[in-house]
Amino acid sequence: MYIIDSTKQDFSNGTLLVSGAKNAALPILVSSLLIDHPCTFKNVPIYQLDVLAMCRLLTRFNKRVSFTSSTVDVQQTASLSCPTPDWVEDTRYSLLIIGSTLRKLRNVRIPQPGGCRISSGRPIDIHIKGFEAFGARIQQENGYINATLLEDRDGEFELSFPSVGATENLILFATTGSGHFILHNAAVEPEIESMVEFLNSCGAQIRQTGQRKWSIDAVKSLQGSSATIIPDRIEAISFMILGALLRRNIEVTPIITHHMDVFFEILSSMKVAFDIEDLHSGLSRVIMQSSDGDVFLPVNVATSPYPGFPTDAQPMLSVLCLQANGISTIEDTVFIGRADHVSQLQKLGADISVDGNVIKVNGCRRVFTAETLRANDIRSGIACVLGALISEGRTLIENSQQIERGYEELGPKLRQVGIRIERVSSRI
Numbered sequence: 001m002y003i004i005d006s007t008k009q010d011f012s013n014g015t016l017l018v019s020g021a022k023n024a025a026l027p028i029l030v031s032s033l034l035i036d037h038p039c040t041f042k043n044v045p046i047y048q049l050d051v052l053a054m055c056r057l058l059t060r061f062n063k064r065v066s067f068t069s070s071t072v073d074v075q076q077t078a079s080l081s082c083p084t085p086d087w088v089e090d091t092r093y094s095l096l097i098i099g100s101t102l103r104k105l106r107n108v109r110i111p112q113p114g115g116c117r118i119s120s121g122r123p124i125d126i127h128i129k130g131f132e133a134f135g136a137r138i139q140q141e142n143g144y145i146n147a148t149l150l151e152d153r154d155g156e157f158e159l160s161f162p163s164v165g166a167t168e169n170l171i172l173f174a175t176t177g178s179g180h181f182i183l184h185n186a187a188v189e190p191e192i193e194s195m196v197e198f199l200n201s202c203g204a205q206i207r208q209t210g211q212r213k214w215s216i217d218a219v220k221s222l223q224g225s226s227a228t229i230i231p232d233r234i235e236a237i238s239f240m241i242l243g244a245l246l247r248r249n250i251e252v253t254p255i256i257t258h259h260m261d262v263f264f265e266i267l268s269s270m271k272v273a274f275d276i277e278d279l280h281s282g283l284s285r286v287i288m289q290s291s292d293g294d295v296f297l298p299v300n301v302a303t304s305p306y307p308g309f310p311t312d313a314q315p316m317l318s319v320l321c322l323q324a325n326g327i328s329t330i331e332d333t334v335f336i337g338r339a340d341h342v343s344q345l346q347k348l349g350a351d352i353s354v355d356g357n358v359i360k361v362n363g364c365r366r367v368f369t370a371e372t373l374r375a376n377d378i379r380s381g382i383a384c385v386l387g388a389l390i391s392e393g394r395t396l397i398e399n400s401q402q403i404e405r406g407y408e409e410l411g412p413k414l415r416q417v418g419i420r421i422e423r424v425s426s427r428i
């Protein structure tokens with residue numbers, strides 16, 4: 001549980017360091033199952049619970065995973081085999097085990113994955129239809145997913161929605177073995193691009209051949225390689241919003257600006273002041289520059305798959321809209337019912353409501369009153385933290401381990417800008 005007491009805060013200017021992206025690290029780590037040779041991954045957010053869960057999962061598939069600071073070395077200790085499926089690691093990304101092992105093992109049985117319960121169920125029909133189009137059979141029974149490769153063949157598949165996980169799973173499946181595969185209406189998030197870049201550095205033949213199209217020529221085997229995990233654009237957005245809320249000069253670094261173009265447009269349209277400076281190797285830093293007298297303007301935003309505004313950032317944007325001068329609307333077109341943060345922010349006294357998939361935020365009231373909140377998933381949890389930081393009194397945030405699934409070392413990082421979060425060990 002987190003305790004955030006407004007009387008103990010001493011907000012200051014400072015720098016917030018952005019970790020490697022969880023959503024890039026998870027598919028890259030799991031892709032090492034395709035590779036018999038040693039691989040090295042740098043800038044891995046190893047303190048995030050989802051990343052640790054994935055590393056534990058790899059060890060069950062005969063991988064030795066060792067850590068030195070944020071560098072992770074993965075090495076094969078025995079030939080790849082499917083363990084008895086008695087593991088229940090709480091990450092939805094265990095689903096990618098299928099794509100990265102099925103062609104070698106031909107039969108894979110995994111427990112139904114966990115992960116963020118951010119909307120009403122998280123269907124896996126696109127994964128299943130894609131595998132079927134590529135010659136596999138997938139059955140779900142008694143909490144398990146059984147995958148069987150029936151035949152080796154070429155495949156072409158159009159996703160009904162550009163699902164990030166399904167795109168990654170199908171690319172992983174198509175990468176090794178034989179055949180030519182095409183994915184239409186696929187996701188093209190930067191995290192997928194970085195997984196593809198890593199696999200290509202290992203000898204894979206994966207190309208983006210259209211706006212939402214991937215073409216993959218399977219190769220017999222892959223060699224070992226290394227990758228540096230890209231900065232987490234969602235953590236960066238969380239920190240930029242924090243800087244705007246606190247109206248301090250907060251530097252957020254490193255970032256890759258073109259991963260966040262739409263967010264920068266939104267900040268500009270809200271009249272949130274910031275400046276971007278280039279660093280090196282394609283990295284930049286952003287300095288938030290709003291001061292007390294600045295008035296933020298309301299916005300109307302809809303989330304959509306990349307390059308659109310990310311669904312993962314809408315709970316945090318909702319909090320920023322609480323400080324805008326009027327009514328904002330945020331529509332989530334990616335997930336149905338992703339609005340857990342709304343009821344939590346209401347407890348603080350915020351004028352925020354949800355109707356279907358549209359969140360309405362009336363930003364006319366600026367000061368909120370502390371309450372007991374609950375982090376139901378990673379992003380609604382960080383929205384609770386942001387809400388608590390603009391509230392008077394002592395806010396308790398239960399279930400804070402949800403936040404730590406996606407934010408590493410949050411307390412120590414935020415101390416750099418005078419924020420004090422007391423972390424109390426508790427099972428709630």
Ligand code: UD1
Binds near residue numbers: 121124127164
């Ligand atoms: C990934 C991200 C998550 C982000 C999401 C959307 C990781 C580890 N997680 O999750 O942070 O919020 O992308 O950007 O990278 N869908 C189906 N059937 C399927 C698969 C998905 O209907 O088989 C639907 C989902 O219910 C959802 C939408 O498609 O409404 C997008 O989901 P998807 O892109 O698959 O999200 P994840 O890959 O799970």
